[in-house]
Amino acid sequence: MYHILIVDDEKDERKVILFLLKKFNIDLTMLSASDGMEAYSILKSQPIDILFTDIQMPLLNGLELASKARELYPDIEIIFFSGHDDFNYAKKALFLHAENYILKPVNPLELKETLEKVMGKLEHRENPYASYENSIKEKFYIQNPPEAPDFSESDVEDSKLLSDIEQAISLKNPGNLEGSITHLLEKYQNATSISHIYIRYLCTSILQYLTSYLSSNELDFHEITEKIYTFRNFGEIRNCIEEYLRIVLVQMQQDSQNANQPVQLVKHYIRTHYMEDLSLSCLADKVYLSPQYLSTMFSQTTGTSLNHYIRNIRIEKARELLLTTNMKISDIGKAIGYSNIPYFCRIFQEERGQSPEKYRLNRGGMEPC
Numbered sequence: 001m002y003h004i005l006i007v008d009d010e011k012d013e014r015k016v017i018l019f020l021l022k023k024f025n026i027d028l029t030m031l032s033a034s035d036g037m038e039a040y041s042i043l044k045s046q047p048i049d050i051l052f053t054d055i056q057m058p059l060l061n062g063l064e065l066a067s068k069a070r071e072l073y074p075d076i077e078i079i080f081f082s083g084h085d086d087f088n089y090a091k092k093a094l095f096l097h098a099e100n101y102i103l104k105p106v107n108p109l110e111l112k113e114t115l116e117k118v119m120g121k122l123e124h125r126e127n128p129y130a131s132y133e134n135s136i137k138e139k140f141y142i143q144n145p146p147e148a149p150d151f152s153e154s155d156v157e158d159s160k161l162l163s164d165i166e167q168a169i170s171l172k173n174p175g176n177l178e179g180s181i182t183h184l185l186e187k188y189q190n191a192t193s194i195s196h197i198y199i200r201y202l203c204t205s206i207l208q209y210l211t212s213y214l215s216s217n218e219l220d221f222h223e224i225t226e227k228i229y230t231f232r233n234f235g236e237i238r239n240c241i242e243e244y245l246r247i248v249l250v251q252m253q254q255d256s257q258n259a260n261q262p263v264q265l266v267k268h269y270i271r272t273h274y275m276e277d278l279s280l281s282c283l284a285d286k287v288y289l290s291p292q293y294l295s296t297m298f299s300q301t302t303g304t305s306l307n308h309y310i311r312n313i314r315i316e317k318a319r320e321l322l323l324t325t326n327m328k329i330s331d332i333g334k335a336i337g338y339s340n341i342p343y344f345c346r347i348f349q350e351e352r353g354q355s356p357e358k359y360r361l362n363r364g365g366m367e368p369c
Contacts, residue, residue, distance in 0.1 A: 007053040036060025
């Protein structure tokens with residue numbers, strides 16, 4: 001049974017989380033702590049699989065606690081929750097490889113989905129075959145009862161190659177991934193004395209690792225497993241594996257070239273600091289990139305320029321203020337980051353097809369510019 005440690009200096013918050021965990025009926029041993037130091041003592045006294053911690057706490061905050069927990073248990077799963085949608089918190093959580101950053105009040109569905117994902121990772125780490133072994137037995141053993149699989153045929157080299165494949169996926173190493181899979185496929189290309197059940201088991205293992213790299217929307221592992229058992233020969237199985245290997249290699253290449261995480265952080269910062277001076281150099285500093293590189297990366301990832309994205313966010317906020325408040329248009333311009341009011345009116349006209357004043361009046365507003 002896995003152990004989860006819930007840490008929050010607010011007793012009511014801890015009670016809510018414990019209540020939800022029991023309601024979800026997830027098989028976990030639950031521990032709790034009222035501050036970071038108490039939690040750290042628990043971490044040092046016994047292994048913890050999941051750390052679920054608030055960020056703002058006395059003595060030792062959640063980020064410091066998570067960092068110490070990572071030192072004690074490199075594979076610990078970390079989930080942060082906080083009452084503040086803070087850019088710096090989100091960035092630090094990202095660097096600590098946290099599974100999620102959940103805002104209070106905690107959404108039960110988001111919490112449940114996050115925990116299910118974490119549990120899946122823990123179970124897969126403990127037994128990478130467990131998630132599909134039953135599917136294999138069900139699919140093949142029942143249909144072919146005389147031929148029980150003989151896993152004793154697996155040798156040290158196969159185990160090493162499977163381990164290499166898993167590591168290559170984890171490290172996003174396309175060269176090692178392709179090499180290890182090709183080696184394993186070549187080994188059994190012309191094998192005649194090995195049980196076809198064992199070969200299918202190995203190949204299903206490879207596909208499990210490949211599909212783990214891709215989103216569930218792209219591939220459904222169970223459908224692929226069924227496909228494996230409809231193939232009549234090893235050549236068809238190999239073609240299937242090589243097809244998905246190509247997909248993974250392309251995805252790895254794309255992942256290495258894009259910078260989705262820094263771009264998402266910049267977008268989040270813009271949405272929460274639109275009223276401030278958002279120069280390119282300022283934004284680049286926030287994600288430790290050069291201004292030119294960030295500008296290029298943002299355009300390639302989003303299809304729009306940084307300036308245009310900032311303008312869209314500001315104009316959308318201006319539109320909201322025009323419709324929901326009686327603020328003067330000059331004050332609205334300043335509130336969204338434009339001290340030059342004629343310039344604000346001009347770009348609003350460009351984006352919305354009419355001046356701020358007309359936009360407000362057409363929607364039943366009252367205050368002229």
